[in-house]
Amino acid sequence: MTEGQIANIDLVKQVNAAAVYRIIDQQGPVSRIQIAEICQLAPASITKITRQMLEHGLIREEALLESTGGRRAIALVAEQQQFQFISCRLGRKSLHIGLYNLAAAELDRVELPFTEREREPVIARLKSELTSFIAKRSKQIDKLIGLAITLPGLVNPESGEVLYMPSLALAGSPLAHEMEQHFGLPTFIGNDTRSLALAEHFFGASRDCQDSILVSVHNGTGAGIISKGKVLLGQNRNVGEIGHIQVERFGKRCQCGNFGCLETIVSNPAILERSRELLSRGHASSLDAEQLSMTSLCIAAQQGDALAVEVIRQTGEYLGQTIAIMVNLFNPQKVLLAGEIVAAFNLLLPAIRQCVEHQSLPSFHQHLPIERAHFQSQPTMGGVALIKRALLEGDLLQRIMEM
Ligand SMILES: [Zn+2]
Structure with a gap:
């Protein structure tokens, strides 16, 4: 097989896994047979995909009583408590950092004044604040799966690059890549307003x-x-x-x-x-x-x-x-x-x-x-939406299964 064909097979796996995860996350508890029907995949594929997710603790089995005849059926639900991630909003004057679990529950947060303006000091400060935030919360963290950063600027969410930011000198910087290298965590960045719109769609007023x-x-x-x-x-x-x-x-x-x-x-x-x-x-x-x-x-x-x-x-x-x-x-x-x-x-x-x-x-x-809007006073919710999207679309899901 060529490299291209292998990449295609990986992509198909990722797309299928994401489709299965979305159904469990949004419609669970749901049985394997129901999942196979909804996403039109062979039951054997569903068994294989869900086995991997079970092994990584992304989903769990629940016993359900079926309405007909009282036979026990096994249903699947998403497991959200044991995975945590960091979401931060880097503003003109302040840095908000929040610790969340996959159920989008905020476990902790800080708001810090931010006066750095030039590229190097901004990145250095961001790294040091995140490092100390994570270190102080080791008891609340079982498994850290990602980092999200939203900011008032134009970004390319796919390449993780800041394209334009009037208040901080970050334009042209591959911010997501840099953070990913430093923390070893899948990192996602987004424009703060666009990310907030997505947070309202996933969890808030436009659900x-x-x-x-x-x-x-x-x-x-x-x-x-x-x-x-x-x-x-x-x-x-x-x-x-x-x-x-x-x-x-x-x-x-x-x-x-x-x-x-x-x-x-x-x-x-x-x-x-x-x-x-x-x-x-x-x-x-x-x-x-x-x-x-x-x-x-x-x-x-x-x-x-x-x-x-x-x-x-x-x-x-x-x-x-x-x-x-x-x-x-x-x-x-x-x-x-x-x-x-x-x-x-x-x-x-x-x-x-x-x-x-x-x-x-x-x-x-x-x-x-x-x-x-629902999340007026929770600026880090935008980043929560970026993590949720990465999970539902398969990118982050795949990486958790490779961790
Ligand atoms: Zn103008």
């Missing part, structure tokens, strides 16, 4: 749909589009850069070089800047320009402060225009919003909904839920 959009307002503005249960990726593996849609032709200069991009109006710094501008004109408000934050702005808006309410409403309008474009393009079953501004969701939503209703097709926006 019930195959097509959804998550819009996140943070230091910038971005979106993650889930289509048929997968993150939609373009040719450079990044779709959803809505922050750079022009919404004001003669607007402010954006960090990307263009003018009037959405994130020059709808992003935390832009929203705070506009609030300060209105305050400086002398409008009456309970807000203190010196102490202004997204939290204080949202609280003031909730308490009826007219200036704060107006800032939120205007933000909702610009956001709504862009969401309407996305609704027309992608026809999602649900739209989720993430970011600190969601604290004023009840004021933001009417402005968004009005735009969506005026600017998208009626059959697309009728009964379209626009909701808060």
Whole structure:
């Protein structure tokens, strides 16, 4: 056999194993015969694949009483407690690290200030923090199977390379490969917003749909589009850069070089800047320009402060225009919003909904839920989704069976 043929056989094995694992994970307890029927594989193949998974502790057998005749049947379920992984989110100012098991339960977490900017110090700090995090938790770890990193930048999730990151000098760096070499763990990286959209799909607010959009307002503005249960990726593996849609032709200069991009109006710094501008004109408000934050702005808006309410409403309008474009393009079953501004969701939503209703097709926006994202305060959930995806698609599954 040629090398190519061997590689093909390996790929078929991986695809079949992934198909079997997905059924056990999502439909278990399920019998071998049921699995064979669902995935159209020979019972002998199912026996072989499930034997390997049992040997590696990925699944376990459970006795089930069959409804007909009370005969005992053996069913299979996924084993999730004994495998752990690390998920971290590397942000502009902080590093979140979490320890999880395969059931996506958070076992521990830390949040650390992060001031490194240049490539070498960033990587060195990341390595040392992860090393000490893992070392301190040896009692909670049975079997460490992977590492996931999400960050606010453009990444190629397949090659594990950072393509663009405005806040840290990581562009061009093969981050996943470097971490994998250092820790000896399968490593997956992803854009934080896209990964969060996937986390909502697997475990959160969009669990019930195959097509959804998550819009996140943070230091910038971005979106993650889930289509048929997968993150939609373009040719450079990044779709959803809505922050750079022009919404004001003669607007402010954006960090990307263009003018009037959405994130020059709808992003935390832009929203705070506009609030300060209105305050400086002398409008009456309970807000203190010196102490202004997204939290204080949202609280003031909730308490009826007219200036704060107006800032939120205007933000909702610009956001709504862009969401309407996305609704027309992608026809999602649900739209989720993430970011600190969601604290004023009840004021933001009417402005968004009005735009969506005026600017998208009626059959697309009728009964379209626009909701808060579930994992607002758990930034490491994005990485949990990357691990789950790698397991369900077979890549990580294969590697666990080779460990
Ligand atoms: Zn821009």
